[in-house]
Amino acid sequence: MALNSVNTNSGALVALQNLQNTNAELATVQSRINTGKKVNSAKDNGAIWAIAQGQRSEISAMNAVKDSLDRGSSAIDVGLAAGESVSDLLVQLKEKALAATDKSLSTASRKALNEDFKAIRDQITTVVNNASFNGVNMIKDATTSAAFKALSNTSGTTIDVKAQNLALGGANVTVTAAMTIGTSTLATTALAAVNASIDNVSSALARLGTGAKSLDTHRAFVGKLSDALENGVGNLVDADLAKESARLQSLQTKQQLGVQALSIANQSTSILLGLFR
Known part of the structure; x- marks a missing residue:
C-alpha cells in the first residue's frame, strides 16, 4: 500500500522528472529547427x-x-x-x-x-x-x-x-x-x-x-x-527539418500533458485534508 504523506509526493516527483525530460527534448528540437543542424557544437556529438x-x-x-x-x-x-x-x-x-x-x-x-x-x-x-x-x-x-x-x-x-x-x-x-x-x-x-x-x-x-x-x-x-x-x-550535421517539425508537435503535446499530470499529482495531498474533517 502506498504511503500517504504530505512530505513526500512520489507521483509529483515522477511527473516532474518526466516533464523535465520532455522540456530537455523540446529544447533540443527547437535548437535544431533554429540552426538547421542536429550537431551544432561539440556538446551535441x-x-x-x-x-x-x-x-x-x-x-x-x-x-x-x-x-x-x-x-x-x-x-x-x-x-x-x-x-x-x-x-x-x-x-x-x-x-x-x-x-x-x-x-x-x-x-x-x-x-x-x-x-x-x-x-x-x-x-x-x-x-x-x-x-x-x-x-x-x-x-x-x-x-x-x-x-x-x-x-x-x-x-x-x-x-x-x-x-x-x-x-x-x-x-x-x-x-x-x-x-x-x-x-x-x-x-x-x-x-x-x-x-x-x-x-x-x-x-x-x-x-x-x-x-x-x-x-x-x-x-x-x-x-x-x-x-x-x-x-x-x-x-x-544537418537536421531533417520535416522530421523535427513533426517531433516538435509531439513534444509540445507531451509537455502540456506533463504539466497537467504534475498538477494532478500535486493535488493528491489535499485529499488527506478530508480525513480530518
Whole structure:
C-alpha cells in the first residue's frame, strides 16, 4: 500500500522528472529547427562535430586552391590571346619580307615595305610586354624554369605550366629587334627567320594551350570535390527539418500533458485534508 504523506509526493516527483525530460527534448528540437543542424557544437556529438569541423577546414582550403587555379587560368588566357596576336603579326611580317625579296622593287617601294616591317616588328614587343595578368606574363620570361605554379590540392602540391618566351630574339621568335628588310638579301634572311618564328610560336602556343586545359580540367574537379565535401558535412550535421517539425508537435503535446499530470499529482495531498474533517 502506498504511503500517504504530505512530505513526500512520489507521483509529483515522477511527473516532474518526466516533464523535465520532455522540456530537455523540446529544447533540443527547437535548437535544431533554429540552426538547421542536429550537431551544432561539440556538446551535441563530439565525434561527429570533430569530423565535420575537419572537413570544413578542407572546404575552406579548397577555396584557396580554386583561387590559385583561377589566377593561373586567367594569366594563361591573357598569354594565349597575346600569343595569337604575335602569330598574326608574324604572318604580316612574312608578307612584307617576301615582297621585299623581289629584286626589281624600286627604292621607294622597298623603303615603304621596310618601314611597315619595322612597325609590325616593334608591335610584337608591345604586345608581349603588355600580356600581363596580376603581374604574371606567360610569354615574356626568358628563363627556362619560368612557370605558373597553381595549387592543385590543400597540401600545397602544384600544377606547373611553363611560360613561353615570345619576345623578339628569344627562343621561339628568331626575328630580332634590329632586323630589317632594306635590301633583298636582308629580306631573304628576315623571311627565313619569320618562317621559323611562325612554326616556333605555333608550337609554343600549343604547349601553353595544353597547360591552360589542364588547369581548367583540374579546376572543374576541385569544384566538384568541394561540392561533395559540403554535401558530406551536411549529411553529418544537418537536421531533417520535416522530421523535427513533426517531433516538435509531439513534444509540445507531451509537455502540456506533463504539466497537467504534475498538477494532478500535486493535488493528491489535499485529499488527506478530508480525513480530518
